[in-house]
Amino acid sequence: MTFCVLLTQVLVEPESISRLTLRDWDLLIRQARHANLLGRLASKLAERQLLAQVPAQPQSHLEAALGVAHRQMLAVQWEVNRIMQAVAEIPAPIILLKGAAYVIQQLPAAQGRMFSDVDILVPKERLDAVEMALKMHGWITTHHDAYDQRYYRTWMHELPPMLHLTRQTLLDVHHTILPETARLHPDPKKLLDRAVPVAGFKRLQVLAPTDMVLHSATHLFHEGEFKNGLRDLTDLDALLRHFSQQEEAFWEMLLDRAKQLDLTRPLYYALRYTTRILHTHVPAVAQQAASIGAPGWVTIKLMDALLLHALKPHHPSCDGWLTQPALWMLFVRSHWLKMPPGLLFRHLLHKFFLSPKETA
């Protein structure tokens, strides 16, 4: 598969900016902004002292993005502080997921990252208490349609997104990492058991490094939304690079854990596409071992073809005539993985005929 996107070329090899013309910069800034990666690009360049080499006009945009990313990081920290305040009375662990976890652990994956929400995971038996506490502290539920409420509460792995009334921030409260109805069944209890406490907070935790990677992979390759696909792939790349440097046995631990959690398939995809698109260094042994999660070759070819489109920045410069069909097929695939056929049929019927249509 070929993946010639200026943005990924520069992310893989930041030094290559010395060869860019101003016209290339024009395209690069636009692709990065579209992929929600302008902040990450800027922080990569800043980290390698390359920002000063950037021509003045694009430099302004990169510096502005660094500012936004910094501000978002502070906002996420404050949001976590508010959430913990709200649930202080509940004797349950609160596990930060995804971006907020990277920020609170100061992982490289947080550098320059843009956020749209905060995600937490709580034990299912505490879900009601947590939801109630959040409601008492200014969060309200969205998706007021009765069918949507039931969709989330009965079948999904999370509550309908909650919105804070005054700060207008979004919070996703999960009780597991895949829908209850999904094909794969990672046991949330296993995730909770290995969660790691966060210094400076009572009861706040993040997933263990292996689980963090697996969750990121599951989220990217099993959800149907690829709006932030490339952003999420760069998260995976940053996590893999960081954890494999920290811990020599990381790759074996990762694979063992994938087996325990029934997540060898998303791990396989994670390694396949991070190495191919972002040149993440994964030892050959680990890649070989991860192939136990590989699907048949027809599926691999199909996924290569689809993800080639889906993981590009959704910028007009990257979109071809196959992009929309590819995104649509991945969306369909995600639903196929999410629900058994009978339920899926019912869900689609409802969404198509009964749900109130949004009026433009």
Add this chain to the structure above:
Amino acid sequence: MNVSGLTVNALARELRREGVQIRIGTYLVRIQSSLSSIAQGLHLLYADYPLEPEAAFADFHVSIDPPKNVRRWLAPQVIFRTDGFVPFKPLPADQAYPLLEWGLNWCISTQYHRYLVIHGAVIEKNGRAMILPAPPGSGKSTLCAALVTRGWRLLSDELTLVSLDTLEIVPMCRPVSLKNESIQIIQGFEKTVTMGRASHDTNKGTVAHMRAPTASVMRSQETAVPAWVVFPKYEPGVTAQLDEHAKASACMKIADNTFNYSMLGLRGFQTASNLIDRCDCYTFNYSNLDDAVTRFHDLAQQ
């Protein structure tokens, strides 16, 4: 070459094809559109602005076109996109031109944080800038439009750009947006103004844009030093009254009227408070534009 160097048809053709790159102060904006109303609006209101077709880097890439569905013909709508991203819902086709101006405001106030971006007009005389921050309905644009026809230079009628390091005011001189009665008031106040086509029934009522004075457009690269912050308020029947305004409260009002104040964090606070330190602050109640012009003339002479 300036926009006026093209015929309206040639401009329309360029807009439809590759788009045109227009220099607006420090920004280079690339605009694409298949709509004749956009070509006409730009041809009339941006006549004095330089075209830079060869420039390799544009700060913003915007387009405004009909949607690719039935709303192209049936109760026609238009969509504003910045580089494919759609920040607003489609609007009736009659509002295409104001939508373009609003879209550009959106790009500058949300995507470019090299300046403190205050929601307010800013004008200049003798190198000194007067900032008029105000919520909608305070008559700031009307006042600004009147003053720029009487010797003040227009830096912006909507977005005051304050340089974070030097506090200089960076011009972003564009057409002045006027609403409802203000359109006739300004046309009556100064017969020579060029007014664009009015769009009716927008969110803000009837909207029309007044062409920025040529002299202001020509000086779009020239910054100004902030000297005054004036909070205007239009009140029918009052005689013009300029009162000193406490600095602490002026600073809070500036913060409230700044799009990216909290985004900039400490830097935003420092810039806003240094700005206020450097300026004389006033409130200004008025009903008559001639009185206002006299008062501001006196202030500039002090």
